[in-house]
Amino acid sequence: xxxxxxxxxxxxxxxxxxxxxxxxxxxxxxxxxxxxxxxxxxxxxxxxxxxxxxxxxxxxxxxxxxxxxxxxxxxxxxxxxxxxxxxxxxxxxxxxxxxxxxxxxxxxxxxxxxxxxxxxxxxxxxxxxxxxxxxxxxxxxxxxxxxxxxxxxxxxxxxxxxxxxxxxxxxxxxxxxxxx
Numbered sequence: 509x510x511x512x513x514x515x516x517x518x519x520x521x522x523x524x525x526x527x528x529x530x531x532x533x534x535x536x537x538x539x540x541x542x543x544x545x546x547x548x549x550x551x552x553x554x555x556x557x558x559x560x561x562x563x564x565x566x567x568x569x570x571x572x573x574x575x576x577x578x579x580x581x582x583x584x585x586x587x588x589x590x591x592x593x594x595x596x597x598x599x600x601x602x603x604x605x606x607x608x609x610x611x612x613x614x615x616x617x618x619x620x621x622x623x624x625x626x627x628x629x630x631x632x633x634x635x636x637x638x639x640x641x642x643x644x645x646x647x648x649x650x651x652x653x654x655x656x657x658x659x660x661x662x663x664x665x666x667x668x669x670x671x672x673x674x675x676x677x678x679x680x681x682x683x684x685x686x687x688x
Contacts, residue, residue, distance in 0.1 A: 520552050527553060531560045625676060628669045635666035 526543045529535035535543065547554050577583075 520550060520556075523550075523553050524556060527557050527560060530557065531564055621676070625673055628673050632666050632669040632673065635669070 523543060523546055526535060526539055530540060530543055547557065
């Protein structure tokens with residue numbers, strides 16, 4: 509705290525901070541001389557100093573003392589040195605390049621899967637149109653040469669495609685984005 513000497517205390521209450529600093533050993537030398545001069549003439553401040561010293565001793569004895577292992581300084585220094593070591597520019601660049609390549613590969617895999625799902629969805633829609641037409645306009649299906657068995661096969665394929673699309677999409681939703 510060390511107040512400047514030009515701001516002298518005018519009452520005992522203002523000496524209390526100086527007395528606390530005296531007990532802690534943090535008072536400035538010029539302030540200490542003034543405080544000791546005041547203590548020589550003031551019984552109240554001498555009692556306050558005595559009470560502070562007693563409180564300080566009681567707390568020092570009552571509170572547990574922090575203990576560190578013998579190798580604490582060495583271990584702390586090693587940890588700090590480890591934090592200060594930055595990877596070399598070449599190592600950082602190589603790591604960034606690996607990350608970049610990995611993301612590109614994941615993106616390609618995701619795009620291929622997305623393209624396959626889109627093709628399956630397109631085939632499913634086309635098959636659905638054929639099955640719908642067979643139900644709504646059976647004469648139209650017969651006129652383009654698709655017999656009843658062919659419509660059944662297309663219906664089964666549409667159902668299978670829809671199930672595959674649903675399963676793959678559900679798995680992707682559960683595990684993350686398409687590029688993951």
